[in-house]
Amino acid sequence: MSQLEQTKFAFLPNPQYSVLAEAVAHPRAVEPSLYAGLQCRAPLSKLRVVLRHVGNWLERTAQKTLFVLEIPPSHTITLQTSQAKVLAQLLTLGEALLPPHEFYRTQAEGYVSTFGELTPAANANLSLVQQRVGLSIEEANELNVTATGPFKTLAEKYQHFRRELLVCKQASDLDENFWNVMRAKAISMGLPEADAQFLKDERLNALHQEAEQTRQQAEAEAAAEAQRQHERQQRLLGYRHQFEEIVIDSLPQGVARKHIGPAGDQPEAALFHQSVMADLAGSDFNRGRLTQAREYYNLDPQEAKALEKTVLDELYLLSDLL
Secondary structure, eight states, X not given: OTTOTXXXXXXXOOSOGGGHHHHHHOGGGOOOSSOOEEEEEOXXXXXXXXXXXXXXXXXXXXXXXXXXXXXXXXXXXXXXXXXXXXXXXXXXXXXXXXXXXXXXXHHHHHHHHHHSSOXXXXXXXXXXXXXXXXXXXXXXXXXXXXXXXXXXXXXHHHHHHHHHHTTOOSGXXXXXXXXXXXXXXXXXXXXXHHHHHHHHHHHHHHHHHHHHHHHHHHHHHHHHHHHHHHHHHHHHHHHXXXXXXXXXXXXXXXXXXXXXXXXXXXXXXXXHHHHHHHHHHHOHHHHHHHHHHHHHHTOOHHHHHHHHHHHHHHHHHTGGGO
């Protein structure tokens, strides 16, 4: 039955009402094969819901049934009928036995637990209740404040509950233990469970979206970095080939004739580097080619020098073969 999820139900195991009390008081001592009734314990705010469901059942079955309404500490109403309209009298009789303040408060709390706030329709109904039970407007207003709690409107409760959920930075934070705490908070602040569940789903969706955005951003950054590295390697490779061509083209006219002789007579690597670069700088044509290559491949000066040194080291080692 909707709206009665937290209501406790118990089967009454004896067909004779006169011994029902003993059966309920000592349930383990009784092992019946036939149940004679159903007992439930619910707050007054749920009495209308209970009677509505029982009335629907009575209309379908038209079975004459004994109904007993106990209002602690000392009131008991007994009614036997097969008609739902007669059963509805239990509500009026039960409400009449309650203290005015308690009855009004339970009505206000019932509206708050259902709608999360005192809606215009709820206020109109409570105004009728206030007049019927003889409360003053001031007394009714005080009870309304008590029923609504620290957050008067549903919007305020949404705002506060959303703020509480922000402590969850990832979906795994909103686990069963945390949610049990949040459900208790929702009850204490008069936020209906359906609204609390909606806000939970809203936060989970936001966390999933944030996680997906973070993943996509990381993938995009990784792809961009990979592309930058690929382009850098291509520029390095292109400049290497260009520099090799420039140096090799210059060797027969300069460094190769003056500095490369028998293997035992080869210059030191540093002198070889210095001689090659000096020869390139001394030729307007080669100097122009080198400057153009450096600008075209847009390398960092340190990267260009390191690459040039690598090429010249290799050429120095291979100079015997040139």
